[in-house]
Amino acid sequence: MSNPGVTNQVMQWVETRLPIFSFINHSVGSEYPAPRNLNYWWSLGSIAGVALVLQIVTGIVLAMHYVPHSTMAFESVEHIMRDVNYGWMLRYMHANGASLFFVAVYIHMFRGLYFGSYKAPRELLWWFGILIFLAMMATAFMGYVLPWGQMSFWGATVITNMFTAIPIVGEAITTWLWGGYSVGGPTLQRFFSLHYLLPFVIFALVFVHLWALHTSKSNNPLGIEVKGPKDTLPFHPYYTTKDLFGFGIFFIILAYWVFFNPNYMGHPDNYIPANPLVTPPHIVPEWYFLPFYAILRAVPDKLGGVALMFGAILILFVIPWLDTSRVRAATFRPVYKGFFWIFVLNGLVLGWVGANPPEGAFILIGQIGTAYYFAHFLLVMPIVGWLEKPKPLPDSIAAAVLGDDAAKEAK
Amino acid sequence: MTTTTPEGGHEDGATRRDFLYIATGAMSAVGAGLFVWPLVDQMNPSADVLALASTELDLSAIEEGQAVTVMWRGKPVFVRHRTAEEIAKAKADDSADLPDVAVDADRAQKPEWLILIGVCTHLGCVPLGQKSTEVKGDFGGWFCPCHGSHYDTSGRIRKGPAPLNLGVPPYVFLDDSNIRIG
Numbered sequence: 001m002s003n004p005g006v007t008n009q010v011m012q013w014v015e016t017r018l019p020i021f022s023f024i025n026h027s028v029g030s031e032y033p034a035p036r037n038l039n040y041w042w043s044l045g046s047i048a049g050v051a052l053v054l055q056i057v058t059g060i061v062l063a064m065h066y067v068p069h070s071t072m073a074f075e076s077v078e079h080i081m082r083d084v085n086y087g088w089m090l091r092y093m094h095a096n097g098a099s100l101f102f103v104a105v106y107i108h109m110f111r112g113l114y115f116g117s118y119k120a121p122r123e124l125l126w127w128f129g130i131l132i133f134l135a136m137m138a139t140a141f142m143g144y145v146l147p148w149g150q151m152s153f154w155g156a157t158v159i160t161n162m163f164t165a166i167p168i169v170g171e172a173i174t175t176w177l178w179g180g181y182s183v184g185g186p187t188l189q190r191f192f193s194l195h196y197l198l199p200f201v202i203f204a205l206v207f208v209h210l211w212a213l214h215t216s217k218s219n220n221p222l223g224i225e226v227k228g229p230k231d232t233l234p235f236h237p238y239y240t241t242k243d244l245f246g247f248g249i250f251f252i253i254l255a256y257w258v259f260f261n262p263n264y265m266g267h268p269d270n271y272i273p274a275n276p277l278v279t280p281p282h283i284v285p286e287w288y289f290l291p292f293y294a295i296l297r298a299v300p301d302k303l304g305g306v307a308l309m310f311g312a313i314l315i316l317f318v319i320p321w322l323d324t325s326r327v328r329a330a331t332f333r334p335v336y337k338g339f340f341w342i343f344v345l346n347g348l349v350l351g352w353v354g355a356n357p358p359e360g361a362f363i364l365i366g367q368i369g370t371a372y373y374f375a376h377f378l379l380v381m382p383i384v385g386w387l388e389k390p391k392p393l394p395d396s397i398a399a400a401v402l403g404d405d406a407a408k409e410a411k
Numbered sequence: 412m413t414t415t416t417p418e419g420g421h422e423d424g425a426t427r428r429d430f431l432y433i434a435t436g437a438m439s440a441v442g443a444g445l446f447v448w449p450l451v452d453q454m455n456p457s458a459d460v461l462a463l464a465s466t467e468l469d470l471s472a473i474e475e476g477q478a479v480t481v482m483w484r485g486k487p488v489f490v491r492h493r494t495a496e497e498i499a500k501a502k503a504d505d506s507a508d509l510p511d512v513a514v515d516a517d518r519a520q521k522p523e524w525l526i527l528i529g530v531c532t533h534l535g536c537v538p539l540g541q542k543s544t545e546v547k548g549d550f551g552g553w554f555c556p557c558h559g560s561h562y563d564t565s566g567r568i569r570k571g572p573a574p575l576n577l578g579v580p581p582y583v584f585l586d587d588s589n590i591r592i593g
Contacts, residue, residue: 154536154557157534157535157536158534158535158536158557159534160535161533161534161535162534164535175455175456176451176454176455177454178456179454179455179456179457179460180456180460180484180485181456181460181464181484181485181486182484182485182486182530182535183485184460184485186454186456186457186460190454276482276485276486276487277480277482277487277537278537279536279537279538279555279556279557281556282556283536283557297558297572299572300571300572301572301574302532302533302534302572302573302574303574305572357556357559358558358559359559
C-alpha cells in the first residue's frame with residue numbers, strides 16, 4: 001500500500017482507487033510536518049474555516065424560509081424569528097457568526113502582519129488571503145441587505161452609489177447593478193443570488209490558499225525557515241488537537257453572543273422596514289467595515305474618498321515588496337514592533353471615527369488616522385526595514401524552543 | 412532555386428492547422444461574447460421598471476413655503492413652492508463661489524416651483540429639509556445627514572463631499588397647476 005497507515009480492508013479498497021486517505025494524511029495528518037513552535041495566534045486560520053462552514057450550513061437552512069422579494073423579505077425574516085422551529089437561533093448564529101468570522105480573519109491578518117507571513121516565499125498565499133477578505137466583504141454586505149430593513153436599504157444605497165464616482169460610465173454601471181433607477185426589488189433579488197453564490201467562491205479561494213500554504217508551509221513565531229525534521233511536529237495529533245481546542249473557545253464565544261446578546265452588533269434601525277423616502281439620521285455599516293468607512297469619509301471629495309477606501313485594501317497586495325526588512329517576525333525588530341502596535345491602535349481609532357457622525361473633531365481625527373494608515377505601508381515599512389538593526393535570530397526553531405543541547409540530541 | 416515549405420503550409424511557416432486554430436478560437440470568442448451579453452444585460456432595468464418612469468402631480472394644494480415629496484423611478488422628487496425670499500436668495504447666490512456652477516433661472520421653469528431629485532449626489536441618501544421641522548443646512552435648502560452636504564435654496568451644493576447640485580428631473584407643466592415628471 002502506498003500509505004502504511006491504511007490497514008482496514010475497505011479503506012485499502014478505496015485507497016487504491018482514490019487515494020483519499022493518504023491525501024488527508026498529507027494535508028492535515030501525521031504526514032504533514034508543521035513547525036513545532038506554532039502558538040495560539042496560528043489557530044485563527046482554522047477557526048476562520050470553521051466559521052465559514054457554520055455560515056454556509058446556517059445560510060442554507062435560512063434560505064429554506066427566507067423570501068427574496070421587496071414586499072416579503074422583511075416579513076419572512078420575522079417569520080423565521082417567530083414561527084420557524086429554532087429559526088431565531090439559526091438567524092442569530094448566522095448574523096453573529098458573520099461578525100466572529102471577521103474577528104477571526106482580522107486577528108489572522110494582524111498575525112500575518114506581525115510575524116511577516118506575507119514575505120517571500122508566501123506572497124501568493126498572502127494574495128489569496130486578501131482575495132478571500134474581499135469576497136467576504138462583498139458577501140457580508142449583500143447579506144446585510146437581505147432583511148430589507150432601513151439599514152439594509154440605505155447601506156445598499158450608499159455602497160452602490162460609490163460606483164457613481166467612476167468617471168463617465170459610473171451612472172450606467174450603478175443602474176446596471178440596481179436593475180432600476182434606485183435600490184429596489186431587482187437589487188434585492190440579485191443580492192440574494194450572489195450572497196448564496198459567493199461563499200462557495202470563498203470556499204474555492206480557501207482551497208487555493210491552503211494549497212499555497214502546503215507548498216510554502218506555515219510561517220512560525222520566530223519567522224525563520226524550518227531547517228530539518230527536528231524543527232517540526234506532525235500536524236496530527238499535535239495541531240489537530242490544538243485547533244480543536246480553539247474551535248471550543250470559538251463556539252463558547254459564539255454561544256455568548258447568540259444566547260445572551262444577539263442584537264448587540266446589529267443596528268435597531270434594521271428592525272424598521274425599508275423606506276425609500278426616509279434616510280435614517282445616522283447610517284453606519286456593520287462594525288467590521290467601520291475603519292474603511294472612516295477612510296471613505298476622510299476626504300471631502302467623492303472620487304477621492306472611494307479611491308482611498310479601495311486603495312486601503314489593495315495596498316495590502318504590495319506589502320511583500322514595501323517591507324524591506326530581511327527579518328520576518330517583529331519579535332526581532334525592536335523599532336518596527338512599536339510601529340506595528342501604533343498601526344493596530346490607529347485601526348481601532350479609525351473604527352471609532354467610522355462609528356461617529358462626520359462632524360467636529362472626528363473629521364480631523366479621521367484624516368490623521370487615514371494618513372497614518374497609508375504612511376505605515378508607504379513610509380514605515382520601507383524605511384524602518386532599511387534602517388533598523390534587528391536582534392540576532394536563533395539558529396533554528398529547535399534550538400530556540402528546546403535549547404541548543406536538546407536540539408543537537410534530537411538530531 | 413528551391414525553398415522548403417512545411418507540409419501543407421506556406422513559406423512563412425503557417426500551416427492549415429494554424430488557420431484552423433485561429434478560426435476556431437475566433438469563432439469561440441464571438442460565440443462566448445454573444446452568450447455573455449444577455450447574461451450581463453439581464454441586470455439592466457426591465458421593461459416594467461422602464462414603464463413606470465413618469466409621475467403626475469397636482470401643485471394647487473401646495474401652499475407657498477411648503478414642500479412635498481413624490482416618488483419617481485423609485486426615488487424621491489422634491490417639489491418646493493418657494494417663497495419670494497428663497498427665490499431672491501437663490502438668484503443672489505448665482506454669482507457666489509459654487510462648486511457646480513449653475514444659475515437659478517436654469518434650474519426652475521417657473522421660479523416659484525423648484526423641482527429636484529431628492530437624492531444626495533454624494534452617496535445617494537435623501538437630504539433633510541422638506542418638512543418645516545427638519546434642518547435645512549447652512550444655506551436654507553437641504554442638508555444630507557449621512558456625510559454632511561449642504562444645499563442652497565436652488566438645490567445647489569455649497570458645502571460638503573457631494574460633487575454636484577441636486578438633479579433636476581425632466582418635467583413639463585401640463586397646465587398651470589399640473590406637472591408630469593419623466
